[in-house]
Amino acid sequence: MAEKKTISQKARNKSFLSWIYGNLTCFSQEHMQTFGYLASMLPIVDELYDTDDQKVEALSTYTTFFNTEPQIGSMVVGLTASLEEARANGEAIDDETINGLRAGLMGPLAGLGDSIIVGTFIPILLGIALGLSKGGSVLGPLFYVVVWNLIMYFGMKFAYDQGYSLGSSAVEALVGPESEALRSSIVMIGTMVIGSVAATWINVTTSLNIAGVDIQTTLNGIFPKVLNLLFVYLCWWLMTKKKLSPTVVMLILVVVALVGVVIGVFNPGLSY
Amino acid sequence: MAINAFQAALLGLFACLASLPGMAGTTVGNYTLGRPLVAGLVVGVILGDVQTGIIVGAAIQLVYIALVTPGGTVSADVRAVSYIGIPLAILAIKAYGLDPSSVEAASQAAAIGAAVGTLGTVLFYGTATMNLVWQGIGWRAMESKEWGRIKKTIPMVDFVFPWVSHILFSFIPTFFICMAGESMVGIMKEYLPMNGIPMMTLFTVGTLLPTVGVAILCKQVITKPLDWVTFAFGFILAGALGLNLIVSAVVAVFFAVLNYQLQQAKNVRLAAATSGNVSADDEEEEDI
Numbered sequence: 261m262a263e264k265k266t267i268s269q270k271a272r273n274k275s276f277l278s279w280i281y282g283n284l285t286c287f288s289q290e291h292m293q294t295f296g297y298l299a300s301m302l303p304i305v306d307e308l309y310d311t312d313d314q315k316v317e318a319l320s321t322y323t324t325f326f327n328t329e330p331q332i333g334s335m336v337v338g339l340t341a342s343l344e345e346a347r348a349n350g351e352a353i354d355d356e357t358i359n360g361l362r363a364g365l366m367g368p369l370a371g372l373g374d375s376i377i378v379g380t381f382i383p384i385l386l387g388i389a390l391g392l393s394k395g396g397s398v399l400g401p402l403f404y405v406v407v408w409n410l411i412m413y414f415g416m417k418f419a420y421d422q423g424y425s426l427g428s429s430a431v432e433a434l435v436g437p438e439s440e441a442l443r444s445s446i447v448m449i450g451t452m453v454i455g456s457v458a459a460t461w462i463n464v465t466t467s468l469n470i471a472g473v474d475i476q477t478t479l480n481g482i483f484p485k486v487l488n489l490l491f492v493y494l495c496w497w498l499m500t501k502k503k504l505s506p507t508v509v510m511l512i513l514v515v516v517a518l519v520g521v522v523i524g525v526f527n528p529g530l531s532y
Numbered sequence: 533m534a535i536n537a538f539q540a541a542l543l544g545l546f547a548c549l550a551s552l553p554g555m556a557g558t559t560v561g562n563y564t565l566g567r568p569l570v571a572g573l574v575v576g577v578i579l580g581d582v583q584t585g586i587i588v589g590a591a592i593q594l595v596y597i598a599l600v601t602p603g604g605t606v607s608a609d610v611r612a613v614s615y616i617g618i619p620l621a622i623l624a625i626k627a628y629g630l631d632p633s634s635v636e637a638a639s640q641a642a643a644i645g646a647a648v649g650t651l652g653t654v655l656f657y658g659t660a661t662m663n664l665v666w667q668g669i670g671w672r673a674m675e676s677k678e679w680g681r682i683k684k685t686i687p688m689v690d691f692v693f694p695w696v697s698h699i700l701f702s703f704i705p706t707f708f709i710c711m712a713g714e715s716m717v718g719i720m721k722e723y724l725p726m727n728g729i730p731m732m733t734l735f736t737v738g739t740l741l742p743t744v745g746v747a748i749l750c751k752q753v754i755t756k757p758l759d760w761v762t763f764a765f766g767f768i769l770a771g772a773l774g775l776n777l778i779v780s781a782v783v784a785v786f787f788a789v790l791n792y793q794l795q796q797a798k799n800v801r802l803a804a805a806t807s808g809n810v811s812a813d814d815e816e817e818e819d820i
Contacts, residue, residue: 280559282691284558285557286670287552288664289660302682388778390593390777396632396633397586409560445789445792445795452769455765455770459767462739492743494747499747499751500751513744514733528636528639
């Protein structure tokens with residue numbers, strides 16, 4: 261009986277670094293993260309199996325399509341590393357089990373990662389960074405570069421290690437009720453910060469003047485910067501209720517701007 | 533102000549690193565170097581005007597504050613926005629003699645950035661399509677079933693060959709458009725005077741565009757009508773009460789903590805209720 265095989269720390273590091281760097285470098289619409297996944301599993305498979313035939317066979321498992329939010333998805337790579345280790349030790353895990361698991365996790369993790377990392381965490385960081393950038397200060401971009409990369413490096417490492425050591429229970433913890441409470445709270449911060457961003461950095465004003473009354477001043481007296489809010493709501497309504505793409509909404513705004521300028525609702529007050 | 537060949541080449545290199553999917557990876561490439569605010573700093577350093585770079589980057593960043601690309605569908609290309617759009621916007625601001633910190637400069641930057649970003653999606657599809665060639669090489673290696681060949685080829689396919697796609701679809705377009713930028717902006721200035729309808733429309737569009745960026749984000753986080761109250765609360769903190777973004781974020785954390793405790797309390801009650809049901813069920817089974 262051969263002794264139990266375990267993946268060395270070195271191979272796991274190599275696998276993790278291949279993923280954090282190369283998850284999307286060879287992207288195509290047909291096989292989005294498939295080659296990133298192959299490159300990350302290569303050091304694992306190379307170490308666990310003795311013969312070349314076994315290595316080829318094991319790596320072939322990962323030729324099926326893979327795509328998720330790649331940063332949170334490092335957990336899946338860690339998870340399959342632990343499954344591969346179990347398989348190399350003779351446990352009955354077939355390709356279907358591994359690919360079934362991968363396919364099953366792709367969707368939920370993509371939804372979670374897109375909404376929490378890309379849709380909330382990045383905008384919060386950018387919101388704060390924009391605040392620090394007023395007047396062209398380098399503090400803003402530097403803040404974003406440092407905080408984002410540190411958190412993501414250690415966060416992805418943590419996710420990979422959790423996936424490896426806890427297996428599928430790590431993923432269950434991510435989608436359970438406990439994390440739902442955390443998720444809704446993070447989204448709440450994101451919603452408020454982006455509300456503040458909309459009030460601070462957007463500047464929609466009207467030059468409309470009815471019978472000597474400056475409409476913009478009147479509006480500011482009722483609800484400061486209300487036009488920002490109305491336009492955000494209009495765009496949101498066009499995208500969610502009318503199912504228009506952002507590009508089409510932008511084109512609609514071009515028309516709104518043109519008509520507004522011609523009839524005198526908008527006037528950026530340009531002069532040389 | 534003109535961009536020389538060396539500067540244009542550097543911008544082209546950063547375009548290769550930053551695009552989605554860029555050669556600096558997802559986290560460092562797309563989500564760091566590809567963010568217009570960070571690119572504003574990079575472009576500012578390359579062109580020798582950091583302050584204008586960051587101001588322009590910040591203005592364009594607003595339009596793309598939530599660039600979520602579910603399933604690889606893109607509405608804008610980050611390399612085009614960041615390393616073609618920002619240099620062109622800087623050139624335009626200088627050519628029109630605008631004060632970089634003015635609302636007008638920000639509006640013009642946002643409009644140019646969005647136009648370039650939308651047209652730039654062609655670069656995204658170009659890169660992705662060309663990567664099919666490298667993936668083809670990878671598939672042939674896998675089919676050969678020779679481990680030695682696979683072990684050498686897969687890292688080449690994932691880490692090295694895509695550089696060729698980027699030289700064609702990131703470096704070359706960025707290099708030539710930035711080199712031609714000054715004369716393009718010059719023509720624009722000649723035919724589109726500041727007080728004409730087209731320019732007034734362009735600037736107005738620039739002030740309206742960031743609302744699309746924020747709305748894309750709202751689409752992500754607002755799932756029920758009451759969430760608009762949360763959004764409006766954040767809006768009022770900054771708009772009516774005049775808090776800056778950092779203080780607003782701290783206030784938001786306070787309410788998030790309250791929300792978390794509320795949700796957790798709900799979970800505990802729910803767990804207690806379900807475990808109560810389970811024991812009740814058990815008793816029933818025993819009765820039977």
